[in-house]
Amino acid sequence: xxxxxxxxxxxxxxRKEVKQLMKKGAVRVNTEPVKDAALHxxxxxxxxxxxxxRVVYKEFMYLMMNKPQGVLSATEDKRxxxxxxxLDAEKEIYELFPVGRLDxxxxxxxxxxxxxxxxxxxxxxxxxxxxxxxxxxxxIVTEEDTERFLEGVILDDGYETKPGELHILKSADxxxxxxxxxxxxxxxxxxxxxxxxxxxxxxxxxxxxxxxLDERLALGTYRELxxxxxxxxxxxxxx
Ligand code: URA
Numbered sequence: 001x002x003x004x005x006x007x008x009x010x011x012x013x014x015r016k017e018v019k020q021l022m023k024k025g026a027v028r029v030n031t032e033p034v035k036d037a038a039l040h041x042x043x044x045x046x047x048x049x050x051x052x053x054r055v056v057y058k059e060f061m062y063l064m065m066n067k068p069q070g071v072l073s074a075t076e077d078k079r080x081x082x083x084x085x086x087l088d089a090e091k092e093i094y095e096l097f098p099v100g101r102l103d104x105x106x107x108x109x110x111x112x113x114x115x116x117x118x119x120x121x122x123x124x125x126x127x128x129x130x131x132x133x134x135x136x137x138x139x140i141v142t143e144e145d146t147e148r149f150l151e152g153v154i155l156d157d158g159y160e161t162k163p164g165e166l167h168i169l170k171s172a173d174x175x176x177x178x179x180x181x182x183x184x185x186x187x188x189x190x191x192x193x194x195x196x197x198x199x200x201x202x203x204x205x206x207x208x209x210x211x212x213l214d215e216r217l218a219l220g221t222y223r224e225l226x227x228x229x230x231x232x233x234x235x236x237x238x239x
Pocket of ligand 1: 101102103104106186187188189190191203
């Protein structure tokens with residue numbers, strides 16, 4: 001990769017600003033000062049420093065966000081704010097996108113990355129990655145619903161869902177549940193409840209595979225995955 005591109009991607013300024021740094025002798029490759037912006041560096045082998053600070057090249061970025069309501073899980077939209085609009089400007093260079101979709105009024109766990117292969121694997125119906133949701137349901141959720149979800153329910157378009165694991169946390173006029181499903185059909189949780197004559201009035205995703213939403217993340221905030229979480233993610237996606 002060209003040296004100026006590498007430094008610009010890693011947040012050392014525009015290509016022009018990076019050139020200025022080089023002119024000043026601030027940039028070294030394998031301890032040698034370099035002034036040639038077009039120099040090709042091997043990001044695995046070459047040691048690049050700026051003012052003595054090692055530049056560690058990262059191609060991929062993985063963020064966990066606690067998505068708030070009212071924001072679209074898309075990269076851009078003419079009318080509404082998107083989850084990408086919630087990121088710091090310095091993340092722009094990574095060209096992140098959300099892995100899968102949560103409805104505008106759904107909160108919770110959302111993964112953002114620029115790793116297309118991983119995203120593809122996580123969303124592949126073949127992998128059947130489990131996703132767990134917490135919801136408030138209008139009406140009394142019963143054991144019969146649990147059984148029906150286990151068998152799979154027929155959605156409004158005639159599609160029969162795979163088994164869903166429903167746990168009733170509170171059965172009341174407004175019930176509280178947790179539901180784990182291994183698919184990601186459009187509005188799936190809402191439509192599964194509609195199939196048993198009930199309505200979801202609040203929905204939050206808690207987890208994807210073994211990755212749980214970090215409850216310390218306030219709505220609309222995010223953090224990078226830890227090394228351990230990243231390993232788990234790679235396992236889930238079969239990498
Ligand atoms: N199911 C839904 O109905 N909505 C979501 O946002 C996610 C799953």
